[in-house]
Amino acid sequence: MDDNAMSNLHLALADLVLSSVAKKESAKEIWDAFTRLYKVRLLHNKIFLKRRLYTLRITESTSMIDHINNLNTLFSQLSVLDHNIAVNECAKILFQSLPDSYNQLIINLTNNVLTNYAVFDEVVVVILEEESKCKNREDRLASS
Template identity: 65%
Template sequence: MTDHINIMNTLFSQLTELGHKIEENERAELLLQSLPDSYDQLIINLTNNILVEYLVFDDVAATVLEEESRHKNKEDRSKGS
């Protein structure tokens, strides 16, 4: 997921260099839209609790990374059982 977020940041930078500015909330929304189905509940929680206009890319990215860590810990616990 870290690689995915880094790639998105690179793409946003390249677009900015070409003169196409992407607003902060658009960047956050694009990140949410690019996530796999396993993140559906997280997406619902974020978009229900925060108006999409106020989403911040870095905050969404941090939340996504936390969720990825939670998924990995859950998988590790189930493998250990």
């Protein structure tokens, strides 16, 4: 059984990776070598993604929907690495990533809802509505 598992592992591995486990004598030794090798990479990835998430700020050239998609992508990538972020924490991260022009909206939302219970999806709806209002206002001023 172990020979079969080792054969399957060897067949599945790229040549570069295979060379690092070629002298292992059991499937468990191969697996342990991979665990040591790739756990470090997972930790690096997790730290990198968390840093990107907590420092992410929307830029003037980015649409709000693109920004929210970026946040959701980071949440998903961290989830794959077994680092789930609580729903209320997602809303807080979204708040902190917004530009100063959204300060009043953030104050209004956090006064009306306890921030610990703010739901990301509900906050997204309000922020997208605010962006739409601002664009409509800008369009009216430009056409005047």
